[in-house]
Amino acid sequence: MKHSLEHIILEIHNKEDKILSQCKGIIDEAYEMTLYLQDLLFSIKKDIVDEGFKSDTEEIQFFRTIKPQILGKLIYYNKVYRIETNCPVNNGKMYYSYFSAHLANLKREYIEHICNTDFYRYYRSGRTDRDPVYFKRGNINYHDGLNSIVFEIDSEFSTFYDYKTARIIANELLYTYLLTKINPDENPDAISQKPGSSKDIFWTDSKNALVELTYALYASGVISHGKIGVRKISLMFQILFGITLGDLHHAFHRMKTRAGSRTAFLDQLKISLEEYMDKGL
Structure with a gap:
């Protein structure tokens, strides 16, 4: 199968990085990623329907790990x-109440429809013994009283449980996003109040590069003896540069799983500094 998990994650991350680097607003980012992921899912579906899978193992891997990553992000961004x-x-x-209400709804949905299910406990425990039942097509058991959405799925491109896995992924991303929106430390008013003396200071690399620097400073404990949280370090940079970084944890998760160097910006900083030092020799 040409669509490996690593390739798909890298492709999605590259698209996210490209959109983030353009410093667009959250609405434009979400809209563009929704269209991109929808097209990506459609393209992969065509390949799967046309070519099929070489083995049961390949089919299970696709519906357990690859498709849910795409569909989960699609549900999230939409x-x-x-x-x-x-x-x-x-x-x-009103802004705070609006996002707090969405967070409360998300928690209620999680409790009522996700966390108390046998499948959720199975998936969270990392078990694989029932994967042939959950992640191979044609095994839907209607006697289980499944959600009515099961009647709408494409049996050639879904096992139903790949959708449930995608919902788990999407809910986790939404939870972090909503927490960020209602966190007082990341009040948009504070970010917009950029000191007059620093109007000519602005960040010219990608947002992900600034997130990488933020987490490096936090992990090394070099600010306030390590007693300051990552969000406050981020807020400091956001105020200084007049930039909104958005979902820190989401960006950091992408950083941890991206292909190649996970510290690309810090690696380049080291190279740039060494080259600058060499100029004075």
Whole structure:
């Protein structure tokens, strides 16, 4: 199968990095990623339907790990777009209440429909013994009283449980996103209040590069003897450069799983400094 998990994750991350580097707003980012992921899923579906799988192992891997990564991100970005475009105000108590209500709904949905299920416990425990049942096509057991969405799925491109896995992934991303929106330390008002003396100071690399630097400073404990949180370090940079970094944890997760060097920006910083030192020799 030409669509490996590593290749898909790298492809998605590269697209996210490209969009983030353009410093677009969250609505534009979510919209573009929704369209991109929808097209990616459609393209892969065509390949799967046309070519099939070489083995049961390949089929299980696809529906357990590869498709849920794409579909989970698609559900996430589509939800973010809907939330952001329906937001009544840009800040204040109504803004906080709006995102708090969405967080409460997400938690309620998680408790009622996800965390108490046998499948969720199976997936979270890392078990694989029932993978042939959950992640091979044609094994849907209607006696289990499954959600009615099962009647709408494409049996050639879904096992139903790949959708449930995607929902778990999407809910985790949404949870982090909503927490970030209601966190007082990341109030958009504070970020917009850039000191007048630093109006000519702005960040010219990608947002991901600044996230990488932020986490490096946090992990090394070099600011306030390591007693300051990563969000406050991030806020410091956001105020200084007049930039909004958004979902830190999401960006950091992408950083941990990207192909090649996970510290590409820091690696380049070292090279640049050494080259600058060599000029003075």
